[in-house]
Amino acid sequence: MKAGDKVTLRVWRGTRAGGAFQEYEVEPAPGMVVLDALRQAQAAQAPDLAIRWNCKAGKCGSCSAEVNGRPVLTCMTRLEELPEEGPVTVAPMKTFPLIKDLVTDVSWNYAKAKEIPPFAPGPKDPDGKRRMYQEDVERIQEFRKCIECFLCQNVCHVIRDHPEKPAFSGPRFFIHLANLDMHPWDTADRTALIREQAGLGFCNITKCCSDVCPEKIHITDNGIIPLKERVVDNYYDPILWLWRKVTGRTK
DSSP: OOTTOOEEEEEEEEETTEEEEEEEEEOOOTTOBHHHHHHHHHHHTOTTOOOOOSOSSSSSOTTEEEETTEEEEGGGOBGGGSOSSSOEEEEOOSSSOEEETTEEOOHHHHHHHHTSOOOOBOOOOTTSOOOOOHHHHHHHHTGGGOOOOOHHHHHOHHHHHOTTGGGOOOHHHHHHHHHHHTOTTBOOOOHHIIIIISOGGGOOOOOHHHHHOTTOOOIIIIIIHHHHHHHHHHHHOHHHHHHHHHHOOOO
C-alpha cells in the first residue's frame, strides 16, 4: 500500500429484508486494521453504519465479520496484509440472522450455553484443599482462551447448512464441554448430553473451526476428537460396560 493511496471498503448495508454492498473510500494509516477503516467510514460518510465492537484488542470477540470472504476479527486484520488490488469487502457472518449491516443475532449461542450443566466439583481433600496435576491445568487452560467470537460456529457446516442445528451445539460448546469433562474435579456425567443433545456425532472433523480461531485453540484435535473417543468408550466399550456392571459405578 503506497503512501497517499486511498482504500476502498465494500461494506454490506441492509437488514433481513434485503440490502446491498456500498463502497466507501478511507485514508489508510500505518498499522490500520479493518475496524479502524470501518469506523472512519462511519464517522465521515455513513453515521448509521451498524458495527459491533468493544475492546479493539482481539479479546472481546465482538467485531467478527467476513473480510474478503474469510471470517476474522476486524480489529486484528490489518489492511496492509490484504491484497492491494480491488476493494476490501466486509460482510456480516453468514450463519446467523442479520440484524443490520454487519451486526448479526448470535443469541442462539447463548441459548445453547444454558443447556450445559455447570461445573460440579466433588468434595475437597481431607485438609480442605483441592489439588490437580500441572498437566491437567495445561490441558484445560487452552479451552479457556475462547473469547466467544463465534467464528468457529459461523464456519461450521452443520450449523450453517443442515437441519440438525437444533440438536447440535457446535465447536464453541464442544470445547466448553471438553473443559468440563476433562477437569479432574468435575463430577457431572455429561456423556448423554454430548452424544444426543449436543449432537457431537454430526461433526465430521473438517477442522474448519480450528482454522479460523483467533486464539489458535486446537478445537478439533484437543477437544472434539477426545470427546468422540470418550463417547465411544462409554457407549460401546464392552470391557467398560462389564466393569460398570460389576462395580455399579457410572463414571
